[in-house]
Amino acid sequence: MNVRRMWCRALAVVACGATLAVAPAAGPAVAANQTVCNKYCDGRDPALAPRERVPVAATLSGRTIRLHVDDTDAMGWASIDGGTGGDEVWLDRSYDGGRSWSTGSKLGATVTPSGRSGWRTLMYNVDDWNDAGVGALRACGQAAGASAIACTPWARSDWNAWSRSTAAATGLMMMYDRDTGLFGGNGWWTSANALTAIIDNARVSGMPSYEYAIATTYDKNVGAQGGDFTNEYVDDTGWWGLTWLDAYDLTGDARYLTTARADADYMARYWTDLCGGGVLWKTSDTGYKNAIANELYLELNAALHNRISGDTTYLDRARKEWSWFTGTGMINSSHLINDGLDAGCHNDGHPTYTYNQGVILGGLAELYRATDDTAVLDTARTLADASTGSTDLNPGGTLRDPNEADSCAGDGPSFKGAYVRGLGALDGVLADHPYADYLHRQADTAYANDRDPLDLYGPHWAGDGRGPTGHGCQHSALDLLDAAA
Template structure:
């Protein structure tokens, strides 16, 4: 994603309380997580559902407090893509909780934000901007909005976004879409994972489709052979100019989005090897001493300083692992998701349900990336 270092005119300042939650162990034991361990394919334990739904409801309510109806954004600062991520968090909540109370807000935001953006008017609107990943976040939110409303205008936006992203596929490195549109440079994991998930999602949303399925399978064939998945089953950031793995940071969202994309492609094809690959990536992340020290999901930048984009990444991992978990017999990641949620709830939350950077605590401060991440975790743990 690319940051927009400017404040949109009229964006309201968000005043947040930073009352520190009580200290907690690095990994909190959660009775709800224990209760869920025996969940079946057809449902989750009722007491755990009520507990985790309450946490998710409050976290999403706090997230919606960031929304500015004047410009349709959740984030008044530099990262335009994060409003697309915020829309996805709220829509995921609406889907999992069977709650449609935020749909008017979402639809109002979409109508405002789909206008051409002033830094990239040549995109023509509908979220088509100057990096393919930025477009991908919004396009996936539009697929979810279509699933909830059955309003084809949102599916049509997602189709236009898919065509726009695919127009930046070229034969360098054997295929793949580029990340940065002005320079036509850098083939990275996030743009291609998002595109794979988008194409597979469109196929799954359109009865009888073969067009988007062919693009999804082409993208996975390319990604699998690109070298971006390393020997440890973790996804590095991208490719060098020489078309080899650049050894870049294994950001948690790169792990999550690819696992989610493979889950979506499995729904399209029934190929269980895709779920095997997704589980390898998820398990490698969860067991990594670097990404999960003391059992708590941790962004590599947390040891120094995470920027406004990176603060959102862990919630994106949790979202996609929940999607993988939903289709697996026995829902094996439910205990992990609920233990992460219990830890963050106890150690990284204010009295007003704002979340900080480090799920193991202590709470540092609130911003849209941190809140997106915490709320997405709570929704994933429902």
């Protein structure tokens, strides 16, 4: 483990499933067919591999195509068997989870010699440590004289993927855009959540490999939009503020604390008398207040107080927020939180999205640390009991968001991650850890039913109707694995 931890500083890996070869998309910044040298350079003899594992295979016209992985050296090779002379076999390498592979890769393309029924390529590196390329491989083959091609699903070595959570973190980093410092599709507030999951994993697992993403994201985006990670959506600012507090906790870098304070102060500018108090959802909309913006405001201010010696300002804000929130009616008679307030300042009756049930728990955990008020914990338990016990939110025992889509696109896939993160934070301050079993059950279910050979997760933890992967689904699964750990 110590040797692996040392090498982890170099990088990691994960991959994406695909069974038939298709025309590759435009390649990422790192060319997938460029020669890579890590511990060893591409083109090494498989006979020198100290270990061999076959994570994935495919069939074509009676032939078997296999991907072989040497986990010791983080290299892989392809083989084709059960065929004849003239069969072709090669590797594809991707640095974005199989979404693209530059110029088709075709690493080590070779032809089965006459008189042989099988053949193999040389070995190629999975990752590119010199350029932070988080890679994946697949084996492909073509029968002699035929046009059809078959490929295995994408897979990788277990470097930076030796546990459930580190494998999921590595999968998430396949979706990180090093040019923009954001995650898949350059999502804004969802990237804050994804980076938080990476930071939490570094703390939980002890794997430092992806800590570079913290400074990269900060440096590339601190001046974006409104500056200091602010924009017209007050809740977006809250998500980023909590991310930078998390970064400060991990690194001790004071600039992250300074930015978190700037974010909290920005949110405070939008506290108004509408409905008796609370912050607005959007700076340009003077008529709407919702749960998530105010829950984030509570958590960020309470957390800042807990990190700033002698503070009274942030604590006063947190107390004022909680006093207002409890009187709004957004907490319904089932102890679940609806989405916001209507024009008459009443509960709008909109769905009880999971993130509204979770962020409040993280906020109350921080408020309890700040005040030692056991009544805060009692209320938090009541809310957590309601959400973990809700059959609407846990059909068949597995967490599922209202109207959960069969997709990892958009905002919704991030909701469950925020829920389990908040539930885990509350569980951590309760001596009896009453929600640990719930978190472990959810993690076991997702791991068993909602994971592909690259440790990429889909939208439904129960595994039904598994859709495509994406950074919202992936960070939510990582949040769950982090919380369960």
